Amino acid sequence: xxxxxxxxxxxxxxxxxxxxxxxxxxxxxxxxxxxxxxxxxxxxxxxxxxxxxxxxxxxxxxxxxxxxxxxxxxxxxxxxxxxxxxxxxxxxxxxxxxxxxxxxxxxxxxxxxxxxxxxxxxxxxxxxxxxxxxxxxxxxxxxxxxxxxxxxxxxxxxxxxxxxxxxxxxxxxxxxxxxxxxxxxxxxxxxxxxxxxxxxxxxxxxxxxxxxxxxxxxxxxxxxxxxxxxxxxxxxxxxxxxxxxxxxxxxxxxxxxxxxxxxxxxxxxxxxxxxxxxxxxxxxxxxxxxxxxxxxxxxxxxxxxxxxxxxxxxxxxxxxxxxxxxxxxxxxxxxxxxxxxxxxxxxxxxxxxxxxxxxxxxxxxxxxxxxxxxxxxxx
Numbered sequence: 001x002x003x004x005x006x007x008x009x010x011x012x013x014x015x016x017x018x019x020x021x022x023x024x025x026x027x028x029x030x031x032x033x034x035x036x037x038x039x040x041x042x043x044x045x046x047x048x049x050x051x052x053x054x055x056x057x058x059x060x061x062x063x064x065x066x067x068x069x070x071x072x073x074x075x076x077x078x079x080x081x082x083x084x085x086x087x088x089x090x091x092x093x094x095x096x097x098x099x100x101x102x103x104x105x106x107x108x109x110x111x112x113x114x115x116x117x118x119x120x121x122x123x124x125x126x127x128x129x130x131x132x133x134x135x136x137x138x139x140x141x142x143x144x145x146x147x148x149x150x151x152x153x154x155x156x157x158x159x160x161x162x163x164x165x166x167x168x169x170x171x172x173x174x175x176x177x178x179x180x181x182x183x184x185x186x187x188x189x190x191x192x193x194x195x196x197x198x199x200x201x202x203x204x205x206x207x208x209x210x211x212x213x214x215x216x217x218x219x220x221x222x223x224x225x226x227x228x229x230x231x232x233x234x235x236x237x238x239x240x241x242x243x244x245x246x247x248x249x250x251x252x253x254x255x256x257x258x259x260x261x262x263x264x265x266x267x268x269x270x271x272x273x274x275x276x277x278x279x280x281x282x283x284x285x286x287x288x289x290x291x292x293x294x295x296x297x298x299x300x301x302x303x304x305x306x307x308x309x310x311x312x313x314x315x316x317x318x319x320x321x322x323x324x325x326x327x328x329x330x331x332x333x334x335x336x337x338x339x340x341x342x343x344x345x346x347x348x349x350x351x352x353x354x355x356x357x358x359x360x361x362x363x364x365x366x367x368x369x370x371x372x373x374x375x376x377x378x379x
Contacts, residue, residue, distance in 0.1 A: 115172020124171025
């Protein structure tokens, strides 16, 4: 009977442990996917003006910045919200004008679902996949019209002008996060500058840094060069709100998992109580031989901890095994037409270690409390 209860207790600990390992692996996989999508459209660091939304590209010495340690590539872009129209439909989009060297900074080619990135240098435009649907632009070559306020800056207080129009064609579709898919349009930088009447002006300089380099340290080095009129924004700072939400969600998942594990470890109570009940004669013998109650408590606490450790080890192995299989073979698919075909999974040793520590500490406390309460009533 005790063996059956012990096995039940072991499995009761193993199942939530495995579930937590898998859940955290999926969460880490999704977080890494979000980070990759961000790196596909944004540089590691961006140089922006402290005042105003644009600045002249010749105000910054790009050659000097390129020679800073850690800087691998640098490219300008201009970005602004405008109106796009096709097939009688109009949608507000964010157009980003880029040059060829922009693709040395970001990894946008991984998001292309149709067409070619290079088509923008032939006068076409790239649109997010959801944006294509909103505009009814379902085929390469579909005519797209872009409208923008043609700002002729007389003074900082009184900008006047008309509406500029750029007729172009769909050169490709890109898929990414919701922002990329539903709002982003990419075109050649000079065409966008003419559309906005911002000739020679850019919104930012995007920078890619070397692998393993500290973005904040490189950003500080760049700020020392560009002066007080400009500031550097790292990707982490730019996406601070999203990263904060992801961290809070991770803590919430870990807390809920800890509560589930706490409930599961109470299965050890039954096994320990049954063991103490069966070993009453042995306990009395040990007491008669002069054994202290603390020694007897340690024996039974050790038995409870052994069950907990065994269940934790089994659950960790199962969870890591399932996560690794999904990571390498992608068995579990994401239903529907999505950017990802399989559920992304990434095992984080730190998360696994945290789960193991939570399980062992919880099991130890439950075992100790159960043994003390039971032996006090029996001895």
